Amino acid sequence: xxxxxxxxxxxxTMGAKAEHDVIVTSTPEFGEQVRQQLNSSLAxxxxxxxxxSDSNAKTKPEDQYIFDIDxxxxxxxxxxxxxxxxxxxxxxxLWLTDDAIAAHRVTWAGRETASFRERTWxxxxxxxxxxxxxxxxxxxxxxxxxxxxxxxxxxxIRIERGKxxxxxxxxxxIEIVVMVMLIYVAVLLYGISVMRSVLEExxxxxxxxxxxxxxxxxxxxxxxxxxxxxxxxxxxxxxxxGGVFAxxxxxxxxxxxxxxxxPFALIAFAVFFFLGYLLYSTMYAAIGAITTTEQExxxxxxxxxxxxxxxxxxxxxxSRAPDAPAMLWMSMIPFFAPILMYARIVLQTPPLWQIALSxxxxxxxxxxxxxxxxxxxxxxxxxxxxxxxxPEILKWLKxxxx
Amino acid sequence: MxxxxxPVAPAQNALVDPKNTAPVVELNNVRKSYDEFVAxxxxxxxxxxxxxxxxxxxxxxxxxxxIRMIIGITVPDxxxxxxxxxxxxxxxxxxxxxxxxxxxxxKKMKVLEHLVFLGQLKGLTGAEATxxxxxxxxxxxxxxxxxxxxxxxxxxxxxxxQFIGAVLHDPKLIIMDEPFSGLDPAxxxxxxxxxxxxxxxxxxILFSTHRMDQAERLCHSICLINHGRxxxxxxxxxxKAKYGHCNVQIKYNGDARFLKESRLVQSFNDYGNYVExxxxxxxxxxxxxxxxxxxxxxxxxxLMEPSLEEIFLEMVGxxxx
Numbered sequence: 001x002x003x004x005x006x007x008x009x010x011x012x013t014m015g016a017k018a019e020h021d022v023i024v025t026s027t028p029e030f031g032e033q034v035r036q037q038l039n040s041s042l043a044x045x046x047x048x049x050x051x052x053s054d055s056n057a058k059t060k061p062e063d064q065y066i067f068d069i070d071x072x073x074x075x076x077x078x079x080x081x082x083x084x085x086x087x088x089x090x091x092x093x094l095w096l097t098d099d100a101i102a103a104h105r106v107t108w109a110g111r112e113t114a115s116f117r118e119r120t121w122x123x124x125x126x127x128x129x130x131x132x133x134x135x136x137x138x139x140x141x142x143x144x145x146x147x148x149x150x151x152x153x154x155x156x157i158r159i160e161r162g163k164x165x166x167x168x169x170x171x172x173x174i175e176i177v178v179m180v181m182l183i184y185v186a187v188l189l190y191g192i193s194v195m196r197s198v199l200e201e202x203x204x205x206x207x208x209x210x211x212x213x214x215x216x217x218x219x220x221x222x223x224x225x226x227x228x229x230x231x232x233x234x235x236x237x238x239x240x241x242g243g244v245f246a247x248x249x250x251x252x253x254x255x256x257x258x259x260x261x262x263p264f265a266l267i268a269f270a271v272f273f274f275l276g277y278l279l280y281s282t283m284y285a286a287i288g289a290i291t292t293t294e295q296e297x298x299x300x301x302x303x304x305x306x307x308x309x310x311x312x313x314x315x316x317x318x319s320r321a322p323d324a325p326a327m328l329w330m331s332m333i334p335f336f337a338p339i340l341m342y343a344r345i346v347l348q349t350p351p352l353w354q355i356a357l358s359x360x361x362x363x364x365x366x367x368x369x370x371x372x373x374x375x376x377x378x379x380x381x382x383x384x385x386x387x388x389x390x391p392e393i394l395k396w397l398k399x400x401x402x
Numbered sequence: 403m404x405x406x407x408x409p410v411a412p413a414q415n416a417l418v419d420p421k422n423t424a425p426v427v428e429l430n431n432v433r434k435s436y437d438e439f440v441a442x443x444x445x446x447x448x449x450x451x452x453x454x455x456x457x458x459x460x461x462x463x464x465x466x467x468x469i470r471m472i473i474g475i476t477v478p479d480x481x482x483x484x485x486x487x488x489x490x491x492x493x494x495x496x497x498x499x500x501x502x503x504x505x506x507x508x509k510k511m512k513v514l515e516h517l518v519f520l521g522q523l524k525g526l527t528g529a530e531a532t533x534x535x536x537x538x539x540x541x542x543x544x545x546x547x548x549x550x551x552x553x554x555x556x557x558x559x560x561x562x563x564q565f566i567g568a569v570l571h572d573p574k575l576i577i578m579d580e581p582f583s584g585l586d587p588a589x590x591x592x593x594x595x596x597x598x599x600x601x602x603x604x605x606x607i608l609f610s611t612h613r614m615d616q617a618e619r620l621c622h623s624i625c626l627i628n629h630g631r632x633x634x635x636x637x638x639x640x641x642k643a644k645y646g647h648c649n650v651q652i653k654y655n656g657d658a659r660f661l662k663e664s665r666l667v668q669s670f671n672d673y674g675n676y677v678e679x680x681x682x683x684x685x686x687x688x689x690x691x692x693x694x695x696x697x698x699x700x701x702x703x704x705l706m707e708p709s710l711e712e713i714f715l716e717m718v719g720x721x722x723x
Contacts, residue, residue, distance in 0.1 A: 205506030209567065211475045212500040213523040215492065378475070 022068045022081060022093040031069035034129055038067060041125045073097035085111055101130060176343045180312055182273060183338055187280040190231025194281045195297050197227055198288030216378035220285060220370055228281055268345045275362045276338025280304055282369045289377040290393060307335035314340055322348045332358050334365040424487050426451045426575055426606040427472055432481035434467050441467035443630035449608055454601050456621035457610040464630035465610040466503055469579050473500055496525050499573035503580045505564050509553035516552055517567055524571035531570060538566040542592060558589050565593060576600060578609040582616060614711040626714055633717045645713045649706040650679045650687055656698035666690045
C-alpha cells in the first residue's frame with residue numbers, strides 16, 4: 001500500500017528531463033534579473049511545506065529548468081523561436097519585452113501549455129520582478145524593496161478541547177485521506193471476502209450441517225468477526241511494514257514535524273475505522289445471503305460502493321462547514337459516519353453527544369443488518385436456486401421470524 | 403396436485419409401536435408450507451427410542467422438509483415437535499447428528515481438520531474430536547486421506563467423511579437424509595453396517611429414502627409419506643400383516659378347483675401346473691393350503707410377503723384415485 005502511495009509521485013518526477021526555455025527581453029540585464037528571480041523562487045517553492053512537492057525537493061531547481069536569455073525582441077526572432085520549439089530544440093519561450101510589459105500581457109509559449117501550478121508560479125514570480133523593477137525605478141534600494149515585498153506566512157492553530165494544537169491544515173487532510181484510503185481498501189479487499197465465504201457455504205451446501213449445530217445469527221456473527229479479523233490482521237501487517245519503510249523518509253520531511261495527531265483523534269480513528277469496516281462487511285454478507293453466485297454478488301456490489309463514494313463526495317462540503325446542521329445529520333447516517341463523522345472530529349471536534357450518537361447509530365444499524373442477514377441466509381440457503389427478489393426477501397423474513 | 407382428501411391409515415394408533423416407550427421424536431399435527439405449496443400437511447409421528455426408523459416417500463413427498471423441522475433448521479407453521487420428551491429447543495442440537503441430503507464440506511480444508519471442526523461445533527474438545535475422527539476413518543479405510551484436502555477426495559469418500567462428521571460427537575439421535583444415494587454397493591454396505599452398529603448401541607436412527615427396498619431391509623418402524631401426509635406408519639411387520647394382500651405361489655399337479663373358492667382367492671394367474679394366487683382380504687393362507695392339498699398334489703406352496711413398494715403403490719393408488 002505504501003508503495004502504491006509513493007510510486008505515482010516518484011513516477012511523475014523520475015523520467016522528467018530538465019526543461020529548456022528562452023526568456024526574451026528588451027535588455028540582457030533585465031533578462032538576467034528575471035532568470036535569477038525565477039530560479040530563486042523555484043528553490044523557495046520546493047522548500048514550502050506542500051505535500052505534493054515533497055519528492056521534487058531532492059532535485060535542484062537548476063536541474064528542472066534551464067533558462068536562456070535572448071535580448072532580440074523582433075518578430076523574426078519570435079518566428080525563429082517558434083520553429084525551435086517545433087523542432088524540439090527548446091521547450092518554450094517567455095515573451096517579456098518592454099512593450100509586452102507595458103501592455104500588461106506577457107506570453108508564455110511552449111509545446112505544452114503551462115500547468116496550473118506553473119502558471120501561478122510564473123505570474124507570481126513575474127509580478128514580483130516587475131514590482132521590483134518599478135520600485136527600483138522610483139528610487140528604492142533592493143534591500144528596501146525586498147522588505148516591502150516580504151510575504152506573510154499564515155500559521156494555523158486549532159483549538160481542540162480547550163488546548164491549542166499546532167497541527168496545520170495539511171496534517172488534517174492527511175489524517176482524513178488515510179482514513180478514506182484504509183476504509184476503501186479494507187472494505188473492497190476484505191469485505192468482499194465475507195460475501196465470498198457466505199456464498200461458499202451456500203454453494204457447497206455445508207450450511208445445512210452448520211445450521212444443525214448453531215443458529216444462523218451465531219453463524220453470521222462468527223463469520224463477520226472471523227473474516228473481519230483476518231482482514232484486520234493483514235491490514236495491520238501492511239501498516240506495520242509500510243510504517244517501517246516509510247517512517248524514516250517521512251520523518252526526514254520537515255513538514256511532517258507539524259503533523260501531531262492527538263490521542264483523541266487516534267482513538268476516534270480506531271473506533272470509526274473498525275465500525276465502518278464491520279458495517280460495510282455486514283452489507284457484503286447481506287449481499288452474499290441474497291445471491292447465489294459470485295457474479296450475482298458482484299452485480300450488487302454497487303450497494304456497498306455507492307455509500308462509500310457518496311461519503312467521499314460529501315467530504316468537501318463537510319470540511320467547508322463541519323458544523324452546519326445539514327452536515328451534522330449527514331454525518332450521523334451510519335453509512336457515511338465512518339468517513340464524515342471522523343472528518344468532522346479531525347476538523348473541528350463536534351460535541352461529544354454527537355460522536356456518541358453516531359457510534360450508537362452505527363452499532364444499531366450493524367446489529368439490525370446482521371439479524372436481517374442471518375434470517376435471509378437461513379431461509380435463502382434452503383430455498384436455493386436463484387437470486388431473491390425484494391418481495392421474496394420480505395416473505396423470507398416473515399418465514400424466519402422464529 | 404390432486405389432493406383428494408382420503409382418510410388414510412385409519413388404524414394408525416393400533417400400529418404405533420406396542421412397546422410404547424417414550425418416543426425420541428414426536429410430531430403433532432405439523433404443517434409447513436412454502437407459499438402455496440404445502441410441503442408437510444398435518445403430519446403426526448412418533449419415533450420410538452432405539453432402532454432404525456425409516457421416513458419413506460417418493461421424491462418431493464416432504465421428507466426433507468420434515469427432517470429440517472425435526473432438527474430445528476426450519477420452524478413449522480403450526481403443530482408441535484418434541485424431542486426426548488421436551489419441546490424442541492436449541493439445547494437439543496448437540497444431541498443430533500445430521501447428514502443432509504445436499505452434502506457439502508469446505509473444499510479447501512484438510513480432512514482431519516474438517517472432522518475436528520465439525521466435532522468442535524458440537525461441543526467436543528479438539529483432542530477428543532481428533533481421536534474419534536481417526537478411529538472412524540480407520541473403520542472406513544480413510545486413514546491415508548486424513549491430511550488431504552477435501553476437494554481431492556472422490557464424492558463417495560466425501561460422503562463417508564460427512565457421515566463421520568455427523569456421528570463424531572456420539573449423538574443420541576442420528577438423522578440421515580438419503581444416506582445411501584451416490585454410494586457404490588461396497589460403500590453402501592459399509593454404511594449400512596455402521597448404522598446397524600449404532601442402532602445396536604442404543605442410538606435412534608431416522609433415515610429417509612425413496613427406495614422402499616432399503617427401508618424394508620433396515621427399518622424397524624416406518625412412516626410412509628406422500629404429498630406431505632402420512633400414508634402409513636408404525637411397526638414394519640405389523641404394517642405388512644395389516645396391509646399386505648398376500649400372494650401365494652403354488653406348484654401343483656391335478657385338479658385346480660381350489661382356485662374357484664372366492665372366499666379365499668381374489669384373483670389368480672394360472673399357468674397349468676403353476677399358479678400365482680392373490681388371497682382375498684382377510685383370508686387365511688393355511689385354509690387355502692388345506693383346500694389345495696385336498697384336491698391336488700402340491701410340490702410347492704409359498705407365501706409371498708408383499709413388498710413395501712407394493713403396499714405403497716397400492717396406498718398411493720387408493721389415495722389419489
